[in-house]
Amino acid sequence: MVKGLISASRFAQNTFALWVVIAAILAWLSPGLFTWLTPWITPLLGVIMFGMGLTLRGADFALVLRRPWPVVVGVFLQFFVMPLTAYAIAVLLQLPPELAAGLVLVGACPGGTASNVIVYLSRGDVPLSVTMTSVSTLLAPIATPFLLLWLAGAWMPVDPQSMMLSILQVVILPIIAGILVRRFFPVTVKKATEALPLLSVTAIVAIVAGVVALNAGSFGKLALVTFFAVILHNGLGYLFGYSGARLLRLNEPASRAVSVEVGMQNSGLSVALAQTYLNPAAALPGAVFSVWHNISGPLLATFWSRREKIAQTSTTVQS
Numbered sequence: 090m091v092k093g094l095i096s097a098s099r100f101a102q103n104t105f106a107l108w109v110v111i112a113a114i115l116a117w118l119s120p121g122l123f124t125w126l127t128p129w130i131t132p133l134l135g136v137i138m139f140g141m142g143l144t145l146r147g148a149d150f151a152l153v154l155r156r157p158w159p160v161v162v163g164v165f166l167q168f169f170v171m172p173l174t175a176y177a178i179a180v181l182l183q184l185p186p187e188l189a190a191g192l193v194l195v196g197a198c199p200g201g202t203a204s205n206v207i208v209y210l211s212r213g214d215v216p217l218s219v220t221m222t223s224v225s226t227l228l229a230p231i232a233t234p235f236l237l238l239w240l241a242g243a244w245m246p247v248d249p250q251s252m253m254l255s256i257l258q259v260v261i262l263p264i265i266a267g268i269l270v271r272r273f274f275p276v277t278v279k280k281a282t283e284a285l286p287l288l289s290v291t292a293i294v295a296i297v298a299g300v301v302a303l304n305a306g307s308f309g310k311l312a313l314v315t316f317f318a319v320i321l322h323n324g325l326g327y328l329f330g331y332s333g334a335r336l337l338r339l340n341e342p343a344s345r346a347v348s349v350e351v352g353m354q355n356s357g358l359s360v361a362l363a364q365t366y367l368n369p370a371a372a373l374p375g376a377v378f379s380v381w382h383n384i385s386g387p388l389l390a391t392f393w394s395r396r397e398k399i400a401q402t403s404t405t406v407q408s
Contacts, residue, residue, distance in 0.1 A: 144267075163347040193236075229355075296357055303369045331345065348389075
């Protein structure tokens with residue numbers, strides 16, 4: 090039973106993007122099958138954040154004290170590059186107000202939970218990646234609402250106080266609960282963590298399906314421009330994250346970690362917040378981002394991994 094769950098979890102993690110794409114297509118074609126998921130979007134995000142808390146340790150935050158500069162650089166770029174890039178893309182493409190606000194909301198969210206795996210596959214600085222995800226998530230109750238108000242307040246009304254409270258309830262409290270459960274039940278958590286990706290994948294697939302189903306009527310008209318905006322946003326996040334890290338003199342592994350952390354967002358959080366505080370269409374950029382960054386991330390990891398192997402082979406031949 091346990092081995093079966095672990096195998097299913099690994100399979101789900103390896104084919105994550107495929108399931109998200111399938112769910113989005115099915116929800117678009119048959120929205121009635123998935124609209125019942127809409128009220129569950131926020132609780133499902135809480136489940137994902139609880140799972141994240143189960144994986145965190147004190148060592149994940151100790152890096153802030155031991156090597157503060159890479160963490161400061163990474164978190165600064167996280168909350169500087171992505172929101173401003175989203176705003177620029179929204180203005181450049183003249184996006185409808187709801188899509189513009191939704192794209193900025195994606196950019197104002199913390200790093201995505203899948204980023205740590207991508208950094209590992211990219212041969213980047215994994216401890217830095219984990220710390221950046223943790224620190225940016227803890228800063229989200231303040232950073233996300235006020236960045237959204239500053240950059241998107243002209244497009245749609247934003248209630249930063251209520252949004253701050255929601256992030257505390259849906260993100261911070263479940264993470265704290267997960268950390269406490271791990272602290273007091275370490276043996277049980279150790280056995281369960283290998284099956285956690287299955288739970289997270291299922292929750293994210295359900296969130297995407299619910300959002301697409303709710304917007305099925307307009308999805309066909311908005312899909313092309315939304316996909317283009319999201320792909321551009323994600324790609325520039327990787328590029329500016331890496332370039333900024335190198336410019337600020339981080340080494341190659343740390344720069345790769347920053348690039349991935351900046352480019353991959355907690356799109357589930359943006360979906361839940363857009364659904365609650367903006368409107369259903371504003372959740373579309375987050376739903377599309379959930380699909381795309383789980384395709385682009387592995388592609389980037391493959392590029393870096395192969396480049397590393399080529400460099401090692403070249404060094405071996407020369408020596």
